[in-house]
Amino acid sequence: MTNGTEGLLLQLFTIFVWAKVFGELFERLHLPSVLGEILAGIVLGPYATQFVIPTPTVFSIAEIGAIFLLFTVGLETNPKDLISVSRLSMRVAVGGVALTFIAGFWLMRADGQPVNESAFVAAAMVATSAGITARVLRDLNVLKFRVSRIVLAAAVFDDMLGMILLGIVVSVATGAGIRWLHLGLVIAEAAGFAVFMIYYGPRLVRRIRPGLQRMQTHDAPLVLALAICLGLSVVATKIGMAAIIGAFFAGLAFADFSPEWNLEPRAQAINQFLSPFFFFTMGSRLQLSVFSREVVVMGLAISLLAIITKMLGCGLPLFREGWMTMLRAGVGMTPRGEVALIVALVGLQMNMISQRSYALVIMMTAITTILPPPVLRILFREKVAALSPSGEAGSEVEESLHGGIG
């Protein structure tokens, strides 16, 4: 309508189409499409061809995209499943997060980086991408196995741990050194929020359901879910966490009712529209000029460390389950994704990390995301083979499914 709108629409159209074209190319190369969307931002963005210079409005739309990304992940997560394997998964998550954070922090310090910057990069290294892991396990058709559920629940837990770590790092970095009381409060708030939402979120939704049916508003359940997604995002920022964590818990609270109200495909539609802007702008922030030979070597070192520590930290708590399960869980937990990128982005926006560290995190995300899928395909081969011809193996799936939920 006005010139501003024309320019905005043209930019949205350009970003959307190119992100999807790169995503399609990556899918055809059997690589995650999300990396293609990021690459589109790198190639077309201000630091390379300068074909698209995203405006502040597009960055805002991208951040709303991040909210819906995590809201959808929450909607797809069954809180009961999360609780059923929660103790073992929590150990796997904590093991992976602790080891990775300590090792990452040590490597950055050894490389001569400041404490705050080292803490940010280390925090970016901890969170497994629940989205990418779920996608790979779904493609392999092994989503119902116990180890898959342990991995998925652990990936969700360490998203939460990653966010809690981010909250801690931010509050420490902006405050005058480490204030233990403040730190304790941040951890208590985050843990309290998480426990409350996992246990009481779904019950609250169940309780307001009769009221919803009396509402005149067209499609009241979706409207309520969207309102709560925005509301909890605001609450999360108010208690010092990232907005996306609130959005994730909002999704989790509605997960049980998603089939009844047909929420997931519709949240996914909002996601389909908004998330390309998130990944594209993510790539567009990457300064290519920082990639000296030294940075590439450091990036490889960090990626290697991110893989080894995650495999050790996540595998070891499962030592009773046999080495194959340990290996599958370790590799399954390796991909980093949205949360890593968001932590790096927050650091960049707060001027807490340099363009060099931002580049390291993007490189680490790309490498840890590209390698595990083919390895998982090999590790799950016998399980898939056992499944396909006979009907017997199917009962194992059934059993593990019901055993987990009951």
Add this chain to the structure above:
Amino acid sequence: MTNGTEGLLLQLFTIFVWAKVFGELFERLHLPSVLGEILAGIVLGPYATQFVIPTPTVFSIAEIGAIFLLFTVGLETNPKDLISVSRLSMRVAVGGVALTFIAGFWLMRADGQPVNESAFVAAAMVATSAGITARVLRDLNVLKFRVSRIVLAAAVFDDMLGMILLGIVVSVATGAGIRWLHLGLVIAEAAGFAVFMIYYGPRLVRRIRPGLQRMQTHDAPLVLALAICLGLSVVATKIGMAAIIGAFFAGLAFADFSPEWNLEPRAQAINQFLSPFFFFTMGSRLQLSVFSREVVVMGLAISLLAIITKMLGCGLPLFREGWMTMLRAGVGMTPRGEVALIVALVGLQMNMISQRSYALVIMMTAITTILPPPVLRILFREKVAALSPSGEAGSEVEESLHGGIG
């Protein structure tokens, strides 16, 4: 994440919730919820309680909301139905538009307003709200009757005529007087675009369907529809039309495939999220201080004129169908809505109309939207009564449905 995001999320949450609360209240009073959402913007906006002062980013999101609103209307419109009753509907649409525009222009000139401003307000008066009309007819369960299809098709046509008029008014207002060659080009482009999209849009989509099925991208049809929605919005602005007209035709091109690809409920979800921002910001632009007694009287006069001219202009072309059909069509075509508001908004943004004229258009929209639904309920009473008890009347519905499509 950053402070900017926190503020944005808080504002989005506040607007979304209040728009929906006012909408719910209006629904319970049997008034269109869209008027409630506009009222929320008036009451909470900068010219009244100043509870919410929308930022430029929110205004941009609101304009994307307008795009998806018309995209969804297009998706819900069957191009074949549009063609089947097209000649009669086109006459109804042209009659209503021409009479309303001339009378509106005359009244504003008689009131001593400048030519450009008079043309803008008159252009805002012409377009029937396809959305509100469809909603009322659906609620009455008479959507399948021939008169309903004539009314709906005419409402869609006069959305298009309204947009063409807007293009003309804008190009005349910004140019040096009326340039006939330029005017002819604008009309030819608009008509060509409309005819091309109605006849060839669906065929083009059908032709690329096999290619879509080979695509690796998750949910390729939705992705393509979204890309084309954004793309045609840009094209529309490039040829001097409003972006929403491009979005409408994009929806129309995909309407035939909407059931197969489950597009409509998912476009509707994006719409559910974005449209409250559009209607709220619309209300937030209304300066309450302009409502002197003189302006209220003028608003009532314009509303009365808008009702009479629409009933005459739309009813007369149907003189062969009997007075009841004329009356139903005339009342059915009365509600103004999104397009009227958008025309007024463009005028306001271009500094072509005053706050007073903006207020007149909002008042006219409210009055023409509130009055027809109860009147239609009375006019359709016998038809609905004939339908409900026996099974016979159902065949009339079936017949009119298939007769229209065949």
